[in-house]
Amino acid sequence: MPKPVIAIFDVGKTNKKLFLIDEEYHIVYERSARFVETLDEDGEPCENLESLISSVHDSLHQVQKMQEFDIKAINFSTYGASFVYLDEKGKPLTPLYNYLKAYPEELSAAFYAKYGGEEKIAQETASPILGSLNSGLQLYRLKKEKPEVFEKVKYALHLPQYLSYLITGKALADITSIGCHTHLWDFTKNQYHRWVIEEGLAEKLGEFTPADSSLETNYEGISYKVGVGLHDSSAALIPYLANFSTPFVLLSTGTWCISLNPFNQQPLTAEELKQDCLCYMHFKGKAVKASRIFAGYEHEQQLKRIADHFDRAAYLFKHLKFNPGLFLKLAAKVPENQEPQLKFSTVSAFSERDLNLFRTAEEAYHQLIYDLVKQQIYSLKLILNPGVTRIFVDGGFGKNAIYMHLLAISIPHIEVYASSVSQATAIGTALAINEAWNKNPIPTDIIELKYYSSIQRTV
Structure with a gap:
């Protein structure tokens, strides 16, 4: 049949x-x-x-x-x-x-x-x-x-x-x-x-x-x-809206890292617009407040700079694990790590860093990720509102252990998950008209989650 x-x-x-x-x-x-x-x-x-x-x-x-x-x-x-x-x-x-x-x-x-x-x-x-x-x-x-x-x-x-x-x-x-x-x-x-x-x-x-x-x-x-038909960015949000009712933010990471908050309908201010905030519309016609940074692109450019400086193959960095001891030692070399001052910037602080400051490629890479996370936290805070208890990170950075640990450390009051939906845009596009073709209830296992727990957050 x-x-x-x-x-x-x-x-x-x-x-x-x-x-x-x-x-x-x-x-x-x-x-x-x-x-x-x-x-x-x-x-x-x-x-x-x-x-x-x-x-x-x-x-x-x-x-x-x-x-x-x-x-x-x-x-x-x-x-x-x-x-x-x-x-x-x-x-x-x-x-x-x-x-x-x-x-x-x-x-x-x-x-x-x-x-x-x-x-x-x-x-x-x-x-x-x-x-x-x-x-x-x-x-x-x-x-x-x-x-x-x-x-x-x-x-x-x-x-x-x-x-x-x-x-x-x-x-x-x-x-x-x-x-x-x-x-x-x-x-x-x-x-x-x-x-x-x-x-x-x-x-x-x-x-x-x-x-x-x-x-x-x-x-x-x-x-x-x-x-x-649906705009692809809105379609990729639908699996999350179908599975979770508790307020969340979806951090979609790729060339652009876009923070999407479907639970924030506050009008954008002139200041927010100047800092690359915008609104999407989700498929039910509600505004989705969003902010974005060009972090995926910068990651690729700075990773190449680190790889060239330390004569390492760039692909090797994909397998690096989070090293909390190394991260703590960086505070002595980079004083602003101790009390990071968050501010809007189109690029992270790492673009101006002298690589001779770092003893190893691993050390430099941890600092790169932390600088990108600091930039991301600022971008996230532009669209966060009371009630948001979870952040789901999908895309490339969701698979990066160093990024996920440092993100969780930086926002301890919010649960942080690495999430993945196989072909999220296509699945969301199907879910949008689920009732027209599917007699079954929407599955609850569409999204794979990895929680970065309070133990993992401890540095």
Whole structure:
């Protein structure tokens, strides 16, 4: 008898994956693809939209033929801040522009001057000023720079909703995409921002639809429940929201280390915005206060500096264990370790440290991690609020024993866990429409946890 599953398309900047997930939330099939980027009309690299479209249809055709699976539903998660502009017939009108594309300074200045200034817009839309990463400004740019193309735009869909559109033919908008550093959503009024209405953009964004809803869709003669698609950062939070009701913060670590607090709906202050705080929206439409630092990237750069200085292979540092005695000795060499002064900085103090201060590579690496942890604690405190009792650390630093011990030592009043969810974004995307395809209760063992106990915290 075929196994009931949901098909999840998880589209990142590098890897495009299709997962089949069963009713117990086990991944039972995975297919991955990578595409060579193409160029837009300005010669800037961008997603190969044609290849992506073909891949969605081809992958779905392939799994439809697999007799061991019965696909009940389909959903999508992708990176954010990218629009597909469609004409009356549903045909893309432009390349899928890269959200890292430089934004024209004059156009940016004119926009903020017209609508109240950078600080006002940033506070109302709960997002720092990020250029093209504020995806609403991409649509504004199209209107101002290419009015002849803009006039042909029937719908402007964020990438997750466009992939859903490929299957359903329905143009929809979803709060996890609209509400994430786009400048489109007014968090103070819980509606589209005034500028979106005045510029005539709202009607092009599709029908606003709950992120946990699905459409009964006939695709090539087979009936599926099809989700509206989710922004990937919001999707990765869903397994935690499904399993824990006690207030927590999820610290998602990778190139960026992003602290997500779904239990803090306090408006962002101007000072918080200047320190790289923003708000996401989770799939139930509530604000998720977040802060971020570029710590994963800095870790890689400084690790290389340590490895070169001590003539060690960088990969060896992955196996280092926490050495509390060594950490205590560092206090004599680095006096600020004794009473660390936390402050906002785009890089940690380690970038300025003289490596000749350290006797061994292990000693230098412990100091690097502690400097990154101090920076992380400052970032965490920007979004912590009373009632939060747990921090879950997933991603690369969650596997780093030195980082986890030093984090636990630095916030002794909060329980610290290393956590992992296999393919959290895909699992979260499936969970968002669980009721549409799965008759079973949500499993309680989706998340693996390792607690850093009070004994382990003692130095």
